Amino acid sequence: MANYKYHILLCGGTGCTASESPKIKENFIQLLAEKNLTDDVQVVTTGCFGFCEKGPIVKILPDNTFYTQVKPEDCREIIDEHIIKGRKVQRLLYENPEDNKHISDSKHMGFYKKQMRIALRNCGFIDPENIDEYIARDGYKALASVLEQNDPKATIDLIKKSGLRGRGGAGFPTGLKWELCAKNAADQKYIICNADEGDPGAFMDRSILEGDPHSIIEAMAIGGFCIGATIGLVYIRAEYPLAIHRLQIAINQAREYGLLGKNIFGTDFDFDIILRYGAGAFVCGEETALIHSMEGLRGEPTFKPPFPAVEGYLKKPSNVNNVETYANIPVIINKGWEWFSSIGTEKSKGTKVFALAGQINNVGLIEVPMGITLREVIYEIGGGIKGGKKFKAVQTGGPSGGCLTEKFLDTPIDYDNLVAAGSMMGSGGMIVMDETSCMVSVAKFYLDFTVEESCGKCRQQASVRNP
């Protein structure tokens, strides 16, 4: 293995890819070849760094320099100055809006200071297309220890004690969900990953799949072992081609390494994962609708009971969790439930990933401990309202959530507080609106959305659609 002096990490998320990060990579590789530095400097495409507002992001290791809004024509200066002469390119560093000073290490930036990355731990650190990099950061260690311990009930108990709740929005306790499915005996069970991220303005699941796909594979294998499923299915939006591509690569690599397939880690546990594609229907985020869609039918929800834990995919007991929920599982097993449950509020443990967007200075993907206030998120991490305008509302919980005004800014964010305030957690979209936003037209926008995406089952929605 080559001993590199520098690593150039380049964001390969959808946002940065759209602003020419592939061209930037190409330029770096070409310039390094030109200067005979190919053996000294490695160029790595990683997942999303989160700070989308300032993309494309280029990070240089080992000195942790964080370059923002890099253009393909900036590559030469970075190589000549930073890599060859060891001088940082000042004009590409982040400028602190408070004192206009340049900050080169991301951990000192307001955007990152209050963040705590558990689900996003590997996004922006590793090459998602290389299983060895995931393994080097304790990847598949949790699966190994669960299989070695060989006590599904103990693992379920651990997840229960951690207090992890479903990150898709409803907040159902994950351990309890697994336990309910584990109890039902059947010749075949399924563990399902809901990657049909349908809330407009929410892109955390996509970023996790693009930036750290192996964490989902590992967690699904652990879940499969716990509930007694040998087949996992990922229901993923067809509109996410890059995430599909990276997940497929990861699945193939895991099969090659024997981490999927027969007799995993020399035990008698067999497990494999299949992909199923969504086709653009918001309602398919609901688990019964999702299951019908996976069966090739219209994605219409049906009444529960029967719950999927009893009668799910192909009428077999099935367990459905969201991408972000799964991303937490390996870390909880590695670090223990006590560690996880020490983070967050009394009833909402751990962290939550939010997609911060709208009229805010720092648009991006953030992960914060539960219990942080909206004010901290919007003003400290988000850098306040764009153009110095006045805050009007923040929309959380997607189209079925709500808009929270100034009086809720100091509310600690967790599942129960958001519901009490009249909104909900949802999958984690957080869209900030300033004084120029018309709340009536925002309401109309959401109503149009829910009418169009309605499954037509409830009377009110059916009558809005066909008055």
Next chain:
Amino acid sequence: MDNKKIIIKMKPEVREKVIEICNNFDNNPGELINVLHQTQDFLGYLPAEVQELIAERLHMPTAKVYGVVSFYAFFTMTPKGKYPVSVCMGTACYVRGGEKILDAFKKELGVEVGQTDANGLFSLTSLRCVGACGLAPVALVDGKVFGRLAPAMIKDIVKEYREKE
């Protein structure tokens, strides 16, 4: 409707390819959505006669196939333009003026959402969140993302593609 007549209308290579796709999925009705995805990938849209052929191959009523095609926004029964234009109407783009971008495209292309222009060059759709909210408002033209758009920029973007012809 007379099935045979419609099938004759379909080009033989299209018919062959659709049959091949169905065979690849063992003509299993449970794989309908995958079959439709692959067929649309290849053909660009899912016309009625293709749906009838798929129904026949998967041994299911045409109404079921149509029910699925019409349920999901991703499937379309009208051919897209050579350069499909999709304007993001996710919330983040909406609050940053996505609607004005959509209006500008409508005006520039002379079509409504869901339509294709007369020479088959451009089709216009709106979509829900590409997840590039940092670049809002965003539109996709022929798969390429254009970000930080303003209505005044639309004319030049369309011109760029028109000049390719």
